[in-house]
Structure formats: C-alpha cells, structure tokens
Amino acid sequence: MTTDPAPLRPVRALRRFVLVAVVVPVILTLAAVAVQLVLLPQLPDPVAIHWDAAGRANGFAPAWTAVVLTVVLGLGLPLLLAATVIRPLRRGETGFTFRFLGAVALALSVLMTVLMTASLAVQTGLGDAGDAPSIVLVLVVALVVAVLGGVAGWFAQPRAVAGAAEVAPTAPLALRPGERVVWMRTASIARGGAVALVIIVMALAAAAAVAWFIADAALAGILTATTLILAAGLACTILFHVRVDDQGLRVASAVGVPRFEIPLGEMTEVACVRVHPMAQFGGYGIRSLPGRTGVVLFTGDAIEVTRRGGKQFVVTVPDARTAVALLQALREREKTD
Amino acid sequence: MLIRTDPTSDDPLFAQVAASVRADVVAGRLVAGDRLPAAREVAAALDINLHTVLRAYQDLRDEGLVDMRRGRGAVVTDAATALVALRDDIRDLVRKARAHGLSPDSLAALVKETSRDD
Numbered sequence: 001m002t003t004d005p006a007p008l009r010p011v012r013a014l015r016r017f018v019l020v021a022v023v024v025p026v027i028l029t030l031a032a033v034a035v036q037l038v039l040l041p042q043l044p045d046p047v048a049i050h051w052d053a054a055g056r057a058n059g060f061a062p063a064w065t066a067v068v069l070t071v072v073l074g075l076g077l078p079l080l081l082a083a084t085v086i087r088p089l090r091r092g093e094t095g096f097t098f099r100f101l102g103a104v105a106l107a108l109s110v111l112m113t114v115l116m117t118a119s120l121a122v123q124t125g126l127g128d129a130g131d132a133p134s135i136v137l138v139l140v141v142a143l144v145v146a147v148l149g150g151v152a153g154w155f156a157q158p159r160a161v162a163g164a165a166e167v168a169p170t171a172p173l174a175l176r177p178g179e180r181v182v183w184m185r186t187a188s189i190a191r192g193g194a195v196a197l198v199i200i201v202m203a204l205a206a207a208a209a210v211a212w213f214i215a216d217a218a219l220a221g222i223l224t225a226t227t228l229i230l231a232a233g234l235a236c237t238i239l240f241h242v243r244v245d246d247q248g249l250r251v252a253s254a255v256g257v258p259r260f261e262i263p264l265g266e267m268t269e270v271a272c273v274r275v276h277p278m279a280q281f282g283g284y285g286i287r288s289l290p291g292r293t294g295v296v297l298f299t300g301d302a303i304e305v306t307r308r309g310g311k312q313f314v315v316t317v318p319d320a321r322t323a324v325a326l327l328q329a330l331r332e333r334e335k336t337d
Numbered sequence: 338m339l340i341r342t343d344p345t346s347d348d349p350l351f352a353q354v355a356a357s358v359r360a361d362v363v364a365g366r367l368v369a370g371d372r373l374p375a376a377r378e379v380a381a382a383l384d385i386n387l388h389t390v391l392r393a394y395q396d397l398r399d400e401g402l403v404d405m406r407r408g409r410g411a412v413v414t415d416a417a418t419a420l421v422a423l424r425d426d427i428r429d430l431v432r433k434a435r436a437h438g439l440s441p442d443s444l445a446a447l448v449k450e451t452s453r454d455d
Contacts, residue, residue: 176343176345178343178344178345179341179342179343180341180342180343180344180383180384180385181339181340181341181342181383182339182340182379182382182383183338183339183340184338184340184374184378184379184382185338186372241374243378243382245382245383319366322339322366326339
C-alpha cells in the first residue's frame with residue numbers, strides 16, 4: 001500500500017497557517033508586553049507615541065496605552081485576518097490567498113510588536129518624553145524585521161495546490177439525431193455575500209443622501225459616484241444566466257454585460273470541476289488568472305471549458321454536471337456531422 | 338433546466354417542452370420556487386415558435402406545476418414536491434417494463450388507460 005500525501009496537505013496547510021497567523025503572534029505579543037512591563041518603571045510619564053515628519057515627538061499618552069495598542073494591533077490584526085479565512089481552511093481548502101494572508105498576519109504582528117516595544121525602549125531613562133529621539137531608525141528596523149517575518153511566514157507554510165479537482169467524470173448525454181436541446185440556469189452569488197454587498201451599497205447610498213443635506217457638495221458628489229459605480233458593479237456580477245445549446249456555452253450577467261460566449265468548435269475539453277473561489281481564484285465574482293478566467297460565485301460544481309490554445313474558462317452554476325454532459329454530447333455530434 | 342425537442346417525434350413540440358420541464362422537476366433539476374427561463378429565450382435557443390413555448394407553459398400552469406404572474410414569469414409551485422415523490426416509483430415501473438420488453442410508449446399508453454379506468 002502506498003501512502004498518498006495529497007489528503008494530508010490541507011491539514012498541514014491549516015496547522016501551519018494557525019502557527020504562522022495565530023500562535024507566533026500570540027507569543028510575540030506576550031513577549032513584547034513582558035518587555036514593555038519591565039521597561040515601564042524607567043519610562044517618562046506620559047510617553048511619546050507620535051512623531052512629526054522632522055522626527056520630533058508631538059503626541060503623548062500614558063505608558064499603558066502603548067501596552068494596550070501592542071495587544072490590540074500586534075495580536076488583534078492577525079487574529080482578525082485569520083478569522084476571515086479559518087472556515088474555508090478548516091473545510092480543507094488550500095491556495096495562494098490563504099498562504100499570503102498568513103504571511104501578512106505574521107508580518108503585521110512583527111511590525112506592531114517591534115515598533116511599539118522599540119519606541120518605548122528608546123525613551124527609557126528620559127525625564128521628559130519631549131526629549132524622545134527620532135523614531136525613524138526604529139521604524140525602518142521594524143519594517144525590515146516585519147518583511148523578514150512575512151517571508152519566513154510564507155515559507156513556513158506548504159506550497160499551495162490550486163488546481164480544481166474534477167468531479168467524477170460525466171458521461172455525455174444521450175442525444176437523438178436531430179434533437180434540439182438547451183440547458184439554462186441562473187447562477188447567483190452565495191446568499192451571504194450578496195446580502196453583505198447589497199447592505200454595503202445601501203449604506204453608501206444612505207451616506208450619500210445624508211451628505212447632500214449636511215456636508216459639502218464635493219463629498220456628497222464623491223459618495224454618490226461611488227454608490228453608483230458599486231451598484232453598477234453589483235448588478236454586473238451578482239447574477240448570471242448560463243446557457244448551453246448547439247451554439248456552445250454562453251454566460252451573461254443579469255444586465256447583459258459582461259458576457260462570455262464560447263462556440264462548441266472553440267472547445268478542446270469540457271469537464272465538471274469543484275471550485276473553491278477563495279482558494280483557487282482569490283475571491284468571488286469575475287476573476288482572471290493567467291490562462292484561466294472564472295465567473296466564480298460560490299463553492300461548488302462548475303463547468304470548466306478548455307479553449308483552443310489552452311486557456312480555460314470556469315463558471316460555477318447549479319447542476320453543472322448536466323450542462324457538461326450536454327456540452328460533451330453536442331461536441332461529439334458536431335464532430336461526426 | 339434541460340429542454341429537449343425532437344422534430345421527428347410524433348408528439349407536438351409544446352408537449353415535448355412541457356414534458357421536459359416535468360422531467361426536470363422529477364430529476365430535481367428544478368425545485369419549487371425556481372423560475373423557468375423566459376419563453377422568448379427558450380424559443381430562440383430551440384429555434385421554435387414563441388407561442389409553442391407559451392402553450393407549454395400554459396399547460397404546466399393548468400396542471401398546477403407552475404404559477405404565471407405578470408412580471409415574475411413562470412415559477413415552479415409546491416406541486417413539484419409531489420412529482421419528486423413519484424420519482425422512485427416511476428423508475429421502478431420503467432425498469433420492470435424494460436425487463437418485460439415493454440416499450441416506453443406502450444408503458445405510457447398503459448398508464449394513461451389505467452388512470453382513465455380509476
């Protein structure tokens with residue numbers, strides 16, 4: 001019996017992600033807080049927490065605010081990032097996006113803990129925080145260390161496998177000679193996402209309306225324009241009509257544009273694949289990767305068409321299996337005609 | 338939703354379209370609340386007359402499988418659930434008929450006759 005490493009990969013990706021984006025930031029934050037508490041008795045009160053462009057301290061606060069900020073930013077930010085992707089990761093998804101977010105979470109944690117701790121360290125022994133030395137060097141060092149931390153976080157996680165797995169191969173649909181067949185289906189973005197997007201647009205519209213009354217016209221104009229652009233984008237990506245017939249595959253948004261049409265003769269391969277939008281396309285909606293375009297609206301089965309020249313087009317749609325079976329049958333019939 | 342029409346069949350086109358929709362419901366490709374595609378679009382894709390598709394949709398409405406409202410199109414009703422409940426029985430029947438060498442048309446005729454007698 002041979003051992004297949006493939007099923008282990010998602011587990012390993014999840015473990016390493018948690019290590020990089022949660023465990024290490026927790027340790028870093030605890031260490032930073034410990035150092036800060038040791039420094040506390042030797043610090044001026046208040047301490048400098050902000051510097052102007054010339055490097056002079058111009059913002060002050062009690063020393064404990066630095067400790068609180070270290071916890072909130074050094075641990076809170078990475079935890080927030082981790083929380084957004086932990087669910088798909090636990091479902092076994094892997095991919096570039098997750099690996100990248102893990103590395104960013106670690107880099108942010110390093111940046112915040114080093115910056116906060118070092119900015120306190122340079123003030124030890126000062127009688128007045130107004131004499132605090134310039135922060136530029138501390139900032140540069142913190143940034144460099146953060147980038148190094150991010151790179152380490154990236155390489156600590158396993159390489160992403162992003163290819164879509166083919167669902168059990170579909171048999172072509174049985175067609176009678178001369179039979180006309182059409183398959184149609186509406187694909188809409190996952191309900192949770194759609195609700196969130198609509199709420200965002202409505203909130204923006206409300207803000208724009210309020211701005212016309214109480215704020216200046218420029219702000220109101222900008223808000224209104226943003227609302228309109230977002231609403232148009234929403235209308236173009238929230239719902240798609242997918243059609244398969246003897247013309248080929250046609251995918252059009254509810255408003256008609258954008259639209260994708262692939263004639264049967266253009267196709268070299270058709271398959272039903274399982275798509276995880278976050279892992280494989282880095283998000284939802286119309287996504288373009290090198291050599292691969294996707295209308296990916298939810299996690300689930302999708303039609304995958306390979307075109308002449310090797311470029312692929314993917315669309316997630318309910319009942320994709322039937323659509324693929326029909327496309328295969330139509331292609332076979334066209335070849336024999 | 339899969340709609341198939343065979344111009345060489347003896348069944349009228351509107352009946353074939355309606356039968357396709359029923360088959361979609363039985364196969365679970367359409368469920369209660371789903372909207373049928375616009376008749377105009379179906380007609381264009383199958384290269385048949387718009388009124389043929391509308392006639393099929395009206396027949397489906399008359400038997401209660403879809404609800405037609407102005408501006409909302411044709412929507413599958415809860416009657417779909419009843420059709421799905423018949424799915425396993427229909428498959429059993431077809432399998433038995435095939436085992437006994439009975440053609441689908443003969444089976445359909447028998448079912449029709451039996452429903453008339455009941």
